[in-house]
Amino acid sequence: MAATTLLLLSFALNLTVVLNDLLIPLVAAAVPIAIGIAILRYRLYDIDLIINKTLVYGGLAAVITAVYVLVVINIGALVGGSQRLWLSLLTTAVIALAFQPLRARAQRLANRLVYGKRATPYEALSQFSEHLSETFSHEDILDRMARILAQGTGAERAEVWVRAGQRLVLASSSPPAAEPLTPLVMQNGTLPEMQRDTIVPVSHAGELLGALAVDKKRGETMNAVEQKMVTDLAGQAGLVLKNAGLNRELLARLDDLRASRQRLVTAQDEERRRIERNLHDGAQQHLIALKMKVGLAEGVAEPDSKARAILAQLKHDADEAIDNLRELARGIYPPLLASxxxxxxxxxxxxxxxxxxxxxxxxxxxxxxxxxxxxxxxxxxxxxxxxxxxxxxxxxxxxxxxxxxxxxxxxxxxxxxxxxxxxxxxxxxxxxxxxxxxxxxxxxxxxxxxxxxxxxxxxxxx
Missing domain, CATH: 3.30.565.10 (Histidine kinase-like ATPase, C-terminal domain)
Structure with missing residues (x-):
């Protein structure tokens, strides 16, 4: 652009022919270079399809010409003029039969050259449609969706957000997030503000279920084909996100149920410990005190009296009651386990x-x-x-x-x-x-x- 500007200024100021002779080759080389940088680096002008078709049919024309020249001209010169017509017809028939396989192969090669690893956007969309008919876990299908979204748009980052109640939760991203992102709060059932280049809501039966978000590389924008691909992918993803949301809700409820059961078990053990302490500090101590009093009474009773024999039996019964109580306390919650x-x-x-x-x-x-x-x-x-x-x-x-x-x-x-x-x-x-x-x-x-x-x-x- 700078060289072009200098050239225009030289014409406007009527500078010397020598200066023009120097600038014209520079401009001639700079303009295609600038166009190439704009197209390949920043993907401007939206000419992916034109380049793709040019590569396909230009490559086919070159291959067909080369085959025709090789077979008809070179081999025809060896077999003689009388056989050239049949050789030409045979070559044309072979090329006609091989045209479709050659075109398909050339199309795949052109896709790879133009779109890189992501191929065409609709190849990516087709891959996702095939995955829907296969059996995958919800996490796996969401990971595949994020990866296909990134490959199909050439995005620096692609995200799949799933609705959980009144929040949006990042379910998957490509490349994966280094740290978990904070869920976003929805306002009145609508998508919250998200700092992303492109955001497409995902709905099913009129219900908002999540969103697909894409961040392009710096200086790049979504072209019409990529934008339509994201929209179509969002249309196919509704049922997937619906199932993923239900699955997340079910898992959350299972976690709540497990936590509730754990609280019940903990409360049960706490109650066991409380009963064991009450038995040890209450009933057991009363029985020990009763046994001591019976022993004192036995000591002051007459040796040959009936009361002494009864007191001895009461002392023995108290020992048995204490042992039984200790065994009961150990069964409720053994102190040895705690200590x-x-x-x-x-x-x-x-x-x-x-x-x-x-x-x-x-x-x-x-x-x-x-x-x-x-x-x-x-x-x-x-x-x-x-x-x-x-x-x-x-x-x-x-x-x-x-x-x-x-x-x-x-x-x-x-x-x-x-x-x-x-x-x-x-x-x-x-x-x-x-x-x-x-x-x-x-x-x-x-x-x-x-x-x-x-x-x-x-x-x-x-």
């Missing part, structure tokens, strides 16, 4: 089980109370079932760490049962509820005559 942890509490309980218990307890750091409580009470329930129903001669209790989880396994050599034929008891249901409330799982494996295995896992707490 020393899972391993010592399980060792202490195993000594009170009537079936021989083989312990395999791996050393591990203390876990939160709800995790230790869940493992402890699940193991107790499994051991209790062995004593009541299994008719086993031995049982193995193992607790270990594995792949960021804490796991337990209770295995007996009893009579076993068919899990499919047995109604789940309240004890087994409590085990399921405890573990699932903390994001864990439980598996029960058994068969008649082959014993029973109860295995559960919980994720380790950070």
């Amino acid at each position: 020393d942890g899972l391993g010592p509490a399980l060792r202490a309980h195993s000594h009170r089980v009537t079936v021989p218990v083989e312990l395999e307890l791996e050393d591990m750091p203390r876990q939160p109370r709800e995790v230790e409580g869940a493992i402890y009470f699940c193991c107790l329930e499994a051991l209790q079932n062995v004593v009541k129903y299994a008719q086993a001669s031995r049982v193995t209790l193992r607790v270990w760490l594995s792949d960021s989880t804490i796991a337990f396994r209770v295995e007996d050599d009893g009579k076993g049962f068919d899990p499919a034929a047995v109604v789940r008891s309240s004890g087994l249901q409590n085990m399921h509820d405890r573990l699932e409330a903390l994001g864990g799982s439980i598996r029960i494996q058994s068969a008649p005559g082959k014993g029973t295995v109860v295995e559960g896992r919980l994720p380790l707490q950070a």
